[in-house]
Amino acid sequence: MINETKENKELKKEVESRRTFAIISHPDAGKTTITEQLLLFGGAIRQAGTVKAKKSGKFAKSDWMEIEKQRGISVTSSVMQFDYDEKRINILDTPGHEDFSEDTYRTLMAVDAAVMVVDSAKGIEEQTKKLFKVCRMRGIPIFTFMNKLDRDGREPLEIVEELEEVLEIDAYPMNWPIGSGKNFLGLYDLYHNRIEMFRPDESNQGERFIPLNNEGAIEGEHKLKRESLYDQVLEEAMLLREAGNDFSEKAILDGKLTPVFFGSALTNFGVQTFLETFLQFAPAPTEHIDVDGKEVSPTKEEFSGFIFKIQANMDPKHRDRIAFVRICSGDFERGIDVTLARTNKKMKLSNSTQFMAENRESVKGAVAGDIIGLYDTGNFQIGDTIYEGKQAIKFESLPQFTPELFIKVEPKNVMKQKSFHKGINQLVQEGAIQLYKTYHTETYIIGAVGQLQFEVFQHRMLNEYNSEVVMTSIGSRIARWIDPEQLDENMGSSRNMLVKDRFGRPLFLFENQFAERWFSDKYPEVQLTSLL
16 A cells, blocks of 8 residues: 655645535525625624615625625625634635526536525525526535524425425435524424524523433423424424435435525524534535546645636726636645646746635635635636646536627727727626627627626626726527538528627527527528537
8 A cells, every 4th residue: 555645644634624615595595694604603704794784884795896785686706715613614605696697607616515595485496496406417415504584484394395396306404493483492403403592591591502312302391391382393303203314424425415404594593503514514625527537636736726717806906807716636835837728838826815705815825625816817718727747637618608688789988999898808708798799890799698797797897997888789689609611601681690709609699489490491401509
């Protein structure tokens, strides 16, 4: 057996302490609030902001973009890092709004687990289904937090059944609510065999937990035993133990069983229990597969990683551009020499950063599982692989969504063409929008998955690049790419606009499905393709 070097043992220990996960949810389910409570436990922030407190001027610490503060929503994926219970935690707070599903999709390619936040009154909503499918496709473990128990919600049994039926995954309740809304008393913790009191000062002499005996009941006299809700939760707990799914760590890691936690992020109840249990069962970084199908071990000594996000102007004072890198193997040290797989170009990574939302600090070292930011002058694209050493590595490219909405865009002031082009090019490289140009006239057309992306684009062009733009909607279109060798420019018509993407590849923007079918009938030999 080969003896491990001291350095490799140290690397292995560091990698095994990492927990990198994304928080996903439908808008307003409480995703940003739970993120902040986790940051509080990690000592990363002293006070949780709230997206509701517009008048007080307090905003969620994990939302940094100006338009997020105005609207009270997350529209970009923030990255936050903190330590808790001897673990180094990387949280990726994803956009909740469906218009930004592409950004969320790429973020989910960079994590080892996902936490799904569900509003206990509303149940499984549309956006949750879409994001869950991506997690399922990747086979990553999913942990569920049923939020807002401090408000009246649906019956817990009903909502867990819906979770299993709609998302087609087995659920294992780790705890169970005792009442809800004004009658919410606490949580019956099936996994730890204890009761966690919602208001311990009023009902348990300040003690947060009540231990249970082997039968799962409170031993001796207690105020809670006089509540009818106590008898009800004992019955429900018995039912769950007898008729529910078996707990299986393997099934969790395979993404086939989701542990379900109940709680209230706003009142910070049940969040710490969730965090501690999550860290116990969430996986450390695992192997990544390269384009040749080879496994790249996280404890491989040479550094490798891929860029899953690019964000310009995170700091308005410096007008910088950050490439977010998920480290897949080895350790990162400032000044490291790497190769950019796409161009085979060698470069030194001397300027890097780690994140706490808008607060950043220079990073000296990081290991597989960590997310770091590289200051970028235009070298990187989303999906790029960078690696150290002579053995070439290239991870699979990240998918793009086919846009559904399109606008023509031009600068309001023709004298500001330079800032207009700079802004568009940078925002396109971020992957926030997709750029097309018409043949010959080279009119700029922007494509996006949702309407809100256009609003963010317009806002950022004005505020970050001092370029006021005029946007003219051309509505919903069906984008289909065509092999350049099959292209005849006469194929274009009033029903199918011929354009080229930023890589020069030709595509048609069809008015509707009828126009697409008409084209296919007329040119049966032409192959039309889409992105995701």
